[in-house]
Amino acid sequence: MKLLNKILFGSLSAIFLLSGYDGFSQAPDKGSLSVAINYFNDNNKIPYVLVRVKTKVNGKFKTVPGIPLKLFLNKDSAGLLIGKVVTNESGEATSFIPPSLKKEWSATIKHSFHASFMGNTKYDSTSADLTVGKAKILIDTVGRSVVATVLELKDTSWTPVKGVDVMLAVKRLGADLNINETATFATDSTGKASGDFKRDTIPGDLKGNITLVAKVVDNDQFGNLSIEKTVHWGSKFVSKANDFNERTLFATRAKAPVWLLFIALGIIIAVWTVLILLVQNILRIKKLGQEA
Amino acid sequence: MKNSKSIASDEQIIQDLLPRKFKTSGRIWVSLLIAICLVGIYAYYRQLRYGLAVTNMRDYVSWGIYISNFVFFVAISLVGSLITAVFRLAGVKWGAPLTRIAEMIAVAAIIFASIIIIVDMGSPERFYNLFIYGRIQSPIIWDVIVITTYFFISILLLYYPLLPDIKILLRFKEKSGPGLHKFYSFLGSFWTGSHKQYLLSKKAIYALCVAIIPVAFTIHTVTSWLFATTYRPGWDSTNFGAYFIAGAFLVGAGSVVVAMYIFRTWYHLEKYITPDHFDKMGRVLVLLCLLYLYFNVNEFLTPFFKMKESEAGYLNDMFSGSFAPVFWFAIFTGILLPIIILLFKQGRKPLPMFIVGIMVVVGAWFKRYLIVTPTLLHPFMPMHDVPEMYHHYFPSWEEWAITSGSLAGAMLIITLLCRIFPIVPIQETINEHHETAK
Incomplete structure (x- = not known):
């Protein structure tokens, strides 16, 4: 009986310990990111690149904030690093072409941009390229x-x-x-x-x-x-006449409409004059009593 | 008045109507009211310490039970103008014994209307800002001005008719005690009852009666405008001023009936507040119920008929939704059942009238709650992403305690005024007795 108890206890312990072991279970799948590079040159000044990072959730693309990326000019090399960026709430990050790359920038008439993400606990590593002509x-x-x-x-x-x-x-x-x-x-x-x-x-x-x-x-x-x-082709902007400084019901206390002031103060003065006279009347009654 | 014929002599009238010391039941009543007030004060202390967060008022319902209570107090205060002024100017002589009760209720109600609005402000130290920065364009300022004026008129209207009675009270120093005697001396020792004094007093009371009616109409119309000038379902109405005044006269008359019965029973004033008074007040009450019913039909039928999309949520909530039990309770208890009861002569006897009075007052309180809360829960432009609790409102225990405290406070003021002053005007009753004897 003791042996049976030992076997039972041992088996249950083994089942209990193994139930908590996840060494055989498959690691959860990481998400994949889609990175897109866009090149901008506004007013023929310093060009810049904008990176957009998205992922697919339930069949729909969703922007991903907080993704660190490295941006390179022409090739993935530490020497031609444009910058390290992190995507914002809209899943976007921008970086101007730095002056340190002026020599490389002037050397060719076409440039390729390279963006790389090293991967993290949630997403696999990924990269993207874009080639543009000057x-x-x-x-x-x-x-x-x-x-x-x-x-x-x-x-x-x-x-x-x-x-x-x-x-x-x-x-x-x-x-x-x-x-x-x-x-x-x-x-x-x-x-x-x-x-x-x-x-x-x-x-x-x-x-x-x-x-x-x-x-x-x-x-x-x-x-x-x-x-x-x-x-100089537009019409001159004329600010529309507004009643901000006029006496209206919606203005500040100093700009109450005159008619309202007249009516309100008229009523207040009329009623309170009567009330003051009635208080004075009490004093008259008092005086009469004292005289008597 | 028939019953006054049975009053033996002036002395008997005076003895009957002199204020009396509280007996044990009176002391228990006062202690109970003070206890409720103290709980209310503690709740208000918590509100001051932790802010309005202790209430359940949030972004949707920002005017909760406090404003409902404020409207209720303002409404009930209108009774002073009805019984004292309207009856007096219209030559309704049977209302004379009720004038003091009505004025006491009016003064107590208007005091607590002012207090409860300060409670609702959250930070009482900001009250002075209303006067310093207040805009005359705002109905809130109109309300502050009118409430102050109405309070002052009510005090004067309570005081002037008291002068002849104070002269009588001063004769009974041993009965009133040295403290009260001193107080009576301060108030009216100068009153000799000379013809000149009488004429001045009569003129003043007449002027006050004339003045209080438009001020009373204004106070409740302006209170209704606090709502009607705000663009919200249920409040966007041109009918609101008249609707509020009709309701105010009804609840005021109901409260007088309740007070009449309690004082009559407690102080054995059967000779002065007779079944005839109840019968006549019953007729007044049924008229006011019918008037208020008319305004309610006006107020709800046309929006219900149109059922505009923007107002449907509010109306459905009132008629068949979460507020339906309270709504139909207020309509049946506060208006329809009183009409049915009061149409019968038996229903206008003292006890049924007392029950009807309570029904009217309770129904009116819930009616004020319904004016404020359902509308605020259904704005024309709903807010997005607010917590679920914002869509519902039920007052917190602090709100209930403060509200109960204010109601108890108003009753305490009425009780104390009845302890100090005669409930039925003594001199007026004697004069009437003499006139009848002639």
């Missing part, structure tokens, strides 16, 4: 038309590019408004794209200035290019 965009006006020119660097000279879609717009606060009904204009053999400005009534600043913008968006060869120009 290009620039110019903007000018002819009468009431906007002309944009796209040029690419070939050998040592800037050459017009044909067939690039350019967006011609007016810069507004929230987004850009096309200069007319056409969404984009393709460049011709001279690299020019032009459109008529049909937003005559658009309000500008106090002097009527508006900002025109020409954009190449997500072009396979050149990435994102944009240029701006201020023109």
Whole structure:
């Protein structure tokens, strides 16, 4: 009986210990990330790259914040490091091309960018590449038309590019408004794209200035290019007459409507005059009593 | 008045109507009220210490039981103007014994209306900001001004008719005790009852009666505007001022009936507050019930008929949702059942009238709760991502304690005023007795 008890106790102990051992279980699958690099050159100044990181959750892409990435120019080498970045709440990170890479930047007419993520406990390592050619965009006006020119660097000279879609717009606060009904204009053999400005009534600043913008968006060869120009085509901004400083029901206490003051104070004075007279009446009654 | 014929002499009237010391039951009653007030004060201390977080008022229901209670107090205070002023100016002589009760209720109610609004503010030290930074454009400031004015008029209207009675009270030093005697001397030792004094007093009472009616209408109309000037379902109504005043007269009359019965029974005033008074007050009450019913139909039928999308949630919640039991209780108990009971002569006898009075007052209190809370739970623009608890409101124990404390406080003031002053005006009753004898 004792032996049976020992066997039973031993078996139960073994089952209990093994139930907590997970050495045979498969490690949970890590998620995979999708990294995309975008190249930007605004107003032909210092270019920068923007990296977007997403992952697929239940069949839908979701941005991933807090992912550390290394960005390289031309090849994955510590010597050509553009920068180390971490994605923000929108799953995005940006980095300008640093001055230390000026020599490498000027050496070639095409550049490739490389972004690499080393992996962590949640996601596998991943990387992405993007190659763009050096290009620039110019903007000018002819009468009431906007002309944009796209040029690419070939050998040592800037050459017009044909067939690039350019967006011609007016810069507004929230987004850009096309200069007319056409969404984009393709460049011709001279690299020019032009459109008529049909937003005559658009309000500008106090002097009527508006900002025109020409954009190449997500072009396979050149990435994102944009240029701006201020023109005097808008209508002068006249602040709408507001009643902020007028006497209204919604104004501050010092700006109460006169009619309200008149009525309210009139009633208050009338009623309280009667009440004060009635208190005075008590004093008169008191005086009469004392005289008696 | 028929019953006054049976009163033997002036002395007998005085002996009957002089204020009396509390017996054991009176002391227990006062102790109970003080105890409830103390619990309320402790709850208010907690609110001051920990902030309005101790209440269950949140972003949705920011005006909870305190504002309901405030509206209730303002409503009940209107009875002073009804019984004292309207009856007096209209030559309704049978209402004379009830004027003091009505004025005492009005003074007590208006004091606690002011206190409860300070409680609702959260930080009482900011009260002075209302006067320093208050905008005359705001209905809140109108309310502050009108409540102050109404309080002052009510005090004067209580004081002036007291002067002849104080002269009588001063004759009974041994009965009132040295403390009260000193107090009576301070209030009216100068009253000799001369013709000149009488004329001045009569003119003053007349002026007060004329003044208090528009002020009373204003106080409750402005209180209704606190809601009606806010764009919310159930409050966005042009009917609100009249609706509030009709309800206020009803609850005020109901409270007077309750007080009439209690004082009559407690102080054995059967000769002065007669079944005839109850019968007449019953007729007034049924008229006010019908008037309030009319305004309720006006207030709810048209929105119910249209059932606008933005108001549907609020209306459904009231008629058949979570507030339906309270809503139908308030309608049946506070309006419909009193109408049915009071239409019969038997229903206008003292005891049934007392029960009806309680029904009207309780129904009216819940009606005020329904004016405030369901609307706040159904705004036109709902807030997003608020905790689930914000969508419901049930007062915390601190809110209940403060509210109960305020109600007990108002009753305590009425009780103490009845201990100090005659409940039925003595001199007026004697004069009436003489006129009837002639």
